[in-house]
Amino acid sequence: MNRSLFFVIACLSFTNAFSQNSVVLDEVTSGLSKPIGIVNDGKSNFLYVVEQGGTIKKFDPIQKSSPELFANLTSKVNSNGGEKGLLGLAFHPKYDENGFFFVNYTTASQSIIARFKALNGVFDLASEKIILSVAQPFSNHNAGDLAFGPDGFLYVPMGDGGSGGDPGNRAQNGQELLGKILRLDINTENAPYLIPADNPFVSFSTVKPEIWALGLRNPWRISFTKGGDLYIADVGQDKMEEINFHAANDNSGLNYGWRCKEGTDNYNTNGCGDLSRFTNPIHTYLHSSSNGCSVTGGHVYEGSMESLKGKYFFGDFCSGKMWWLTNVSGVVNTEEVFNMGGGQLSAFGLSTTGEIYVTGYNQGDIYKINDPTTGFDDLNQPSSDIVAYPNPTNGKIFIESDFLKKNPLLILHDATGREVLNTKVSNNSKVELDMALFPKGVYLLSLRNENTWISSKIINE
Numbered sequence: 140m141n142r143s144l145f146f147v148i149a150c151l152s153f154t155n156a157f158s159q160n161s162v163v164l165d166e167v168t169s170g171l172s173k174p175i176g177i178v179n180d181g182k183s184n185f186l187y188v189v190e191q192g193g194t195i196k197k198f199d200p201i202q203k204s205s206p207e208l209f210a211n212l213t214s215k216v217n218s219n220g221g222e223k224g225l226l227g228l229a230f231h232p233k234y235d236e237n238g239f240f241f242v243n244y245t246t247a248s249q250s251i252i253a254r255f256k257a258l259n260g261v262f263d264l265a266s267e268k269i270i271l272s273v274a275q276p277f278s279n280h281n282a283g284d285l286a287f288g289p290d291g292f293l294y295v296p297m298g299d300g301g302s303g304g305d306p307g308n309r310a311q312n313g314q315e316l317l318g319k320i321l322r323l324d325i326n327t328e329n330a331p332y333l334i335p336a337d338n339p340f341v342s343f344s345t346v347k348p349e350i351w352a353l354g355l356r357n358p359w360r361i362s363f364t365k366g367g368d369l370y371i372a373d374v375g376q377d378k379m380e381e382i383n384f385h386a387a388n389d390n391s392g393l394n395y396g397w398r399c400k401e402g403t404d405n406y407n408t409n410g411c412g413d414l415s416r417f418t419n420p421i422h423t424y425l426h427s428s429s430n431g432c433s434v435t436g437g438h439v440y441e442g443s444m445e446s447l448k449g450k451y452f453f454g455d456f457c458s459g460k461m462w463w464l465t466n467v468s469g470v471v472n473t474e475e476v477f478n479m480g481g482g483q484l485s486a487f488g489l490s491t492t493g494e495i496y497v498t499g500y501n502q503g504d505i506y507k508i509n510d511p512t513t514g515f516d517d518l519n520q521p522s523s524d525i526v527a528y529p530n531p532t533n534g535k536i537f538i539e540s541d542f543l544k545k546n547p548l549l550i551l552h553d554a555t556g557r558e559v560l561n562t563k564v565s566n567n568s569k570v571e572l573d574m575a576l577f578p579k580g581v582y583l584l585s586l587r588n589e590n591t592w593i594s595s596k597i598i599n600e
């Protein structure tokens with residue numbers, strides 16, 4: 140070992156990590172402006188962040204890279220008002236072949252769903268193909284998410300047009316696209332889109348054929364599981380927030396009840412007929428200073444951490460609370476797992492490997508949801524490639540590894556899984572850490588680059 144490469148980390152960079160009981164959040168990037176969507180491209184490690192003002196930035200959450208501009212749509216987007224802007228993004232299932240991605244944005248008076256092209260990752264603003272434009276009578280309730288189902292069709296949740304109480308009765312009107320989820324076949328060059336032949340209302344004269352589901356108010360984020368189940372978070376009026384469920388392969392054309400019902404309560408039943416025909420949410424929570432006032436739908440965790448598998452994560456923008464929901468054979472349970480504080484939790488996102496990320500809207504940060512023990516559980520590769528001494532230590536500890544020459548990230552997790560140190564090592568074979576700066580306890584030291592990691596336990600006495 141070349142002692143001349145002796146390197147002291149004089150300035151420890153503590154990352155901004157939250158910690159509570161059931162999950163921990165580790166910051167993976169920062170410096171964003173009003174992030175309201177986190178999307179993967181189906182192939183790479185990159186995550187793409189939708190910024191409400193009209194830009195899409197991408198970063199590598201494993202490398203924790205800084206966000207870089209992917210697409211600038213600010214010339215198209217009108218983001219005047221809290222609920223307008225660039226609101227949704229979905230990559231074509233064959234994005235790596237055709238470069239197509241789809242966005243949902245507002246202009247002064249419309250919602251636009253459009254396709255753009257980024258061949259080899261290079262965005263072409265002039266490639267825009269308008270798929271659908273829908274007039275918005277009010278500035279709020281634009282929903283705006285986009286998602287491809289496992290069936291390859293594009294699902295478009297639409298808000299009820301806005302104001303309060305759905306004054307135009309749009310969500311229950313089958314001739315209106317507002318207040319619905321639409322299902323479109325976008326694999327055509329001869330038309331803006333095609334109607335999938337098995338859409339539920341193709342043979343109904345009273346309901347537009349694009350419609351997949353009815354009775355929604357402001358569905359703020361939808362998510363498919365790998366198996367095709369669909370979770371729909373619908374923002375309530377004054378009383379309650381709701382999570383709705385749509386089972387895979389059900390194309391019966393469900394009606395989720397708004398404005399006849401708000402959650403499980405009746406709201407305005409004028410002209411609603413038999414109320415039992417509506418599909419109730421699988422979970423609601425009442426508005427309160429503790430619970431919040433505006434649901435943010437997330438995803439079912441299908442990544443690598445065993446303790447999180449099968450749990451649907453969602454939260455509330457007003458309170459910042461995050462819950463997970465289990466839905467086993469129709470038996471639904473929820474548990475509060477985190478509190479980010481109000482004004483932060485605008486969106487959840489999935490990586491290609493099923494890991495879940497969340498936005499810090501006000502702060503412009505993105506966090507990865509981790510099991511508190513993940514620092515120990517997912518870093519189980521042999522640690523013989525790291526020599527750490529003295530160990531246990533009550534002060535300085537020296538870390539030697541050939542891997543240090545590969546410019547890895549050096550990450551330290553405490554016993555609760557909280558990330559307490561995250562710093563880049565540059566071309567060194569030996570690092571000195573001053574553990575006196577940290578509380579006593581067991582730590583997991585790991586060295587990571589994009590391909591691999593190694594780790595070793597450290598005891599701080």
Ligand SMILES: [Ca+2]
Binds near residue numbers: 355381
């Ligand atoms: Ca409802």
